[in-house]
Structures are given as structure tokens and as C-alpha cells.
Amino acid sequence: MSTALTRTPDPDLLGGRRERALVGLAWGALVLNVLTYAETATxxxxxxxxxxxxxxxxxxxALLLALLANPGAVVRPQLFLLLLTVLAIGATAASLYSEFLLSATYRAGRMVLFVVVLWLLSTCFGRRDMLLLRMHRxxxxxxxxxxxxxALVAPGLAFAFQDRLAGVLWPIPPTQVAHYAAVLLGTSLLLWMCRLVAGVRAGLMVLLSLLPLVATHTRTAVIGVVVAMLVASLSLVVGHVRVRRTLVVAGGGGAVLAALFVSPLTVWLLRGQSADEANRLTGRTDVWGAVADLERPWVEDLFGWGLSDQSFNGLPIDSSWVATYVDQGWLGVGVQAAVLLLLLMLAVVHRPGPERAVALFLVVYCIVASITETGLGAPSVYLLDLTVAASLLVPGWRARQP
Structure with a gap:
């Protein structure tokens, strides 16, 4: 009893509701910033x-709200944010000599502002209340x-694209709907396994995330969730009985379901495509081959030709690695790889627990998704995922102060 009475209050919880609200609004504005508005029916x-x-x-x-939350513009040194800064500076430099000067420079300017906001929010890294994760979720x-x-108001419109669920209040393509659902699904399961979220609440969130994930028919998101959850769960095996039981039940149940419903699962995975179309990743490999055959000066090969809409000859690239090579050259590809490698190394040396597990889930999911989706080289929800992961892998700086 005496220990409970004399316990030192958590300094992360003393920042006040106003600060946490401003951080949450700033993060929400960043999420809105990466919701690209497309000309589709809504x-x-x-x-x-x-x-x-x-x-x-x-x-x-987001910049204004971040300044209000951090009026002194105090920033916390972060190698992760330093690498993003290098990526933004490289994109700006390449955009200045781009063939499409105005559009490329404009996109680079937005990326610089995006990174500046992340720097202003760096004081939230390492908080024991996992503030950025909560705001992201x-x-x-x-x-x-x-x-x-x-989907409830206009179901026909929501499933108009190849019977795949899309956002129609705000235009959100099925792949992005699957991404948001996958992140909510994985983080909810991990927080439940670590006993940080109650069972009823976690179960409701898992159900509400799983349904749209299935309805989008997005193979990359499903594979990403499975692989990322496996890696994150293995990091919790020691010392968490609930994790071990969940792995056993999930493994056995998944094997039984796969055996019983192999035909419907195959139909779901193919989405009406032929085997050849599925092997060519819905035509993505054709675009990647065209990029591989591209010949350009060594300067553009090294630094790219500036930020674009991440397409090639009018066709979507749909790969973070190929798109980054086109826009930011080998320098951008190297920095992108360094970001992911840094986060994986931080996760390896971080103490076991929910922070490391959730961070591993986010990083591994982004690695899997980066193969067939763009976003790691420009402002996107993927960079926000990685920022949350970085914030969880930083030791609490206030706790280290005497």
C-alpha cells in the first residue's frame, strides 16, 4: 500500500489534455494530408x-497545430528523422532540375513541410503512454x-470497382482501405495479447477491421498482416502465455480452414484473374520491366528526376522501390533501405514488450507492402506507420532524467 501511495507520477501523463489534443489534431491533419483526392465517384x-x-x-x-503543441519548437535528435530529412533534401534538389519543374518542386516542398511537422512532434517519441500510436489508431x-x-449509404457505389470495397464518402481506393484495416487489425491483436486493451473492445476492433480487409480483396495486405503478425508475435513468445496460446490456436485453426475452404480461398485470391495475370501481379511487372530498361544520364540515375505522381508513361508503378528509383534515384533507394534497416536494428536491441512488438509489426508490414505499393519515398500513410514505429523504439527521455 505504501508503494502505491509514494509512486512517482508518470511524466508522460502530466503534459495536459491540451497538449495531447493538439498532438492528436496535428496527427489527424497529417493523415488527411496523405489521403490523396482522386477523381472517382463519391x-x-x-x-x-x-x-x-x-x-x-x-x-x-498540421504545422500550425504542431507549433501550438510545441511552442518552443523543441526537437529531439532522431536518426530516423534525419534520414527522412536527407530524403526530402534529395527530392528537392532533384526536383529543381526536373522536366516538370513546378509540379515536382511543389511536391518536394510538401514533403519538406511534412518532415518538419514530424520533427516538431519528435518530443512525443518514447512516451510511455504511446501517444502517437493511440493518435494513429x-x-x-x-x-x-x-x-x-x-458502404451503408451507397453499397453499389462502394463495391463498384471489381466488387472490391472502396471509400465513397471520401475517395479511398481498395488497396488503401485494406492498409488501414490491416494496421488496425494487427495493432489491436497485439495490444490485446499484451493485455493493454480489454477483450470486448479488442474483439470489436478486430471484427470491424477484418471485414473490410476481406471485402477489399487485397492480397498484399493479407500477406503483410500474416507475416508481420508472425514476426511480432514471436518477439512476445517468452513471458506471454496468451501469445503462445494465440499462436497455437491461430496456426491450427488457419491450417484447418485452409484445408476445408481451399477452393473459395483460391477464388478470393485470384479475384477473377487468370493465373498469368496473377503471376504478372496485375501488370505491375510489365511497368517494372520498362523502368529497368530505361536509359538516362548518370546524374538522374543517381538522384532521380524529381517527385512525380509515381507513374511511368502514364501507368502506375505500384512499387515503393521502383517508384523511389524513378523519382529519387539510387540515393533515394539507399536512404529508404537505411530507414527500414535502422528500425529493424532498433527493434532487435529494444527490450521485449508491446512497444517492440507493435513496432515490428508496422515495419515488417511496410516492407511487405512496399513490394507492390508506393509510399515509402514520399509523404504517405506508410511513412506515418514508420514514424509511429520509431516513436515506440525510443527509450523514454524524461525517465532517464534524474
Whole structure:
């Protein structure tokens, strides 16, 4: 009893509701900034100019809110953010001599502001209340809420693209819906296994994340969740009975379901495609081959030709590695690889626990998804995922002060 009465309060919880609210709003603005507005059918159509202004202007709102949360502009040294800064500077330099000077420089400027906001939020790294993870999950849950509302209001419109679930209140393609659902699903399961979230609440979140993940028919997200959950769960095996039981049940149940429903699973995975189309990753390999055959000066090969819409000859690249090579050259590819390697090394040396497990899940998921999706070389929800992972792998700086 005396120990409980004399326990030192957690300094992370003394920052005040106002600070936490400002951080949450700033993070939500960053999430809005990476929700690219596409010209697709929606329940309430907005002009392209208005939708783009809302998303692109959100980074300025995030900057203002981050300054209010951190009025002294105090930043915490972070090698992870330093690498993102190098990536932003390289993108800016390459954009200045790009053939599409205005658009490339504009995208590079947005990336610089994006990284500046992350620097201002670096004081939240290492918090024991995992503030950035909570705000990230809350923001993604709000986005998924719009997907659910859109599917209930206009189901025909929501499943108009190859019977795959998409956002129609705000235009969100099925691959991104799957990404948000996958992150919520994996983090909810891990927090439950670590006894940080109650069973009913975790079960509800898992169910509400699993349904859209299946409805999007996105193979990359499913594979990413399975691989990332396996790696994250193995990091918790020692000392967590619930984790060991969950792995046994999930492994046995998954094997039985795969054996009983092999035919429906095959149909779901193929999505009506032929085996050749599936092997060519829905035409992605054709674009990657065209990029591999590209001949350009050594300067562009090293530094790229500036930030673009991550397409090649009008076709989507759909690979973070190939898109980064096109836009930022081998320098960008090297920095991107260094970011992922740094986070993996930090996870290896970090103490076992929920922080390391969730961080491993986010990093491994991004690695798997980077093969067939873009985002690691430019402002995107993938960079926000990695930022959350980095914040969890930093030891609490306030706790180290005498």
C-alpha cells in the first residue's frame, strides 16, 4: 500500500489534455494530408480543386497545430528523422532540375513541410503512454468509419470497382482501405495479447477491421498482416502465455480452414484473374520491366528526376522501390533501405514488450507492402506507420532524467 501511495507520477501523463489534443489534431491533419483526392465517384462529389486543396492544405494545418503543441519548437535528435530529412533534401534538389519543374518542386516542398511537422512532434517519441500510436489508431479508425458509412449509404457505389470495397464518402481506393484495416487489425491483436486493451473492445476492433480487409480483396495486405503478425508475435513468445496460446490456436485453426475452404480461398485470391495475370501481379511487372530498361544520364540515375505522381508513361508503378528509383534515384533507394534497416536494428536491441512488438509489426508490414505499393519515398500513410514505429523504439527521455 505504501508503494502505491509514494509512486512517482508518470511524466508522460502530466503534459495536459491540451497538449495531447493538439498532438492528436496535428496527427489527424497529417493523415488527411496523405489521403490523396482522386477523381472517382463519391456520395457527395467535390470538385477536384476543392478536394486537392483540403488534403494538400492539411499539412499547413498540421504545422500550425504542431507549433501550438510545441511552442518552443523543441526537437529531439532522431536518426530516423534525419534520414527522412536527407530524403526530402534529395527530392528537392532533384526536383529543381526536373522536366516538370513546378509540379515536382511543389511536391518536394510538401514533403519538406511534412518532415518538419514530424520533427516538431519528435518530443512525443518514447512516451510511455504511446501517444502517437493511440493518435494513429484513432485517425485510421475515423477513416475506416467513413468507409463503413459509405458502404451503408451507397453499397453499389462502394463495391463498384471489381466488387472490391472502396471509400465513397471520401475517395479511398481498395488497396488503401485494406492498409488501414490491416494496421488496425494487427495493432489491436497485439495490444490485446499484451493485455493493454480489454477483450470486448479488442474483439470489436478486430471484427470491424477484418471485414473490410476481406471485402477489399487485397492480397498484399493479407500477406503483410500474416507475416508481420508472425514476426511480432514471436518477439512476445517468452513471458506471454496468451501469445503462445494465440499462436497455437491461430496456426491450427488457419491450417484447418485452409484445408476445408481451399477452393473459395483460391477464388478470393485470384479475384477473377487468370493465373498469368496473377503471376504478372496485375501488370505491375510489365511497368517494372520498362523502368529497368530505361536509359538516362548518370546524374538522374543517381538522384532521380524529381517527385512525380509515381507513374511511368502514364501507368502506375505500384512499387515503393521502383517508384523511389524513378523519382529519387539510387540515393533515394539507399536512404529508404537505411530507414527500414535502422528500425529493424532498433527493434532487435529494444527490450521485449508491446512497444517492440507493435513496432515490428508496422515495419515488417511496410516492407511487405512496399513490394507492390508506393509510399515509402514520399509523404504517405506508410511513412506515418514508420514514424509511429520509431516513436515506440525510443527509450523514454524524461525517465532517464534524474
Amino acid at each position: 456520395v457527395v462529389p467535390l470538385p477536384q480543386l476543392v478536394g486537392s486543396a483540403l488534403t494538400q492544405g492539411a499539412v499547413l494545418v 484513432l485517425s485510421l479508425a475515423v477513416v475506416m468509419g467513413t468507409v463503413y458509412v459509405g
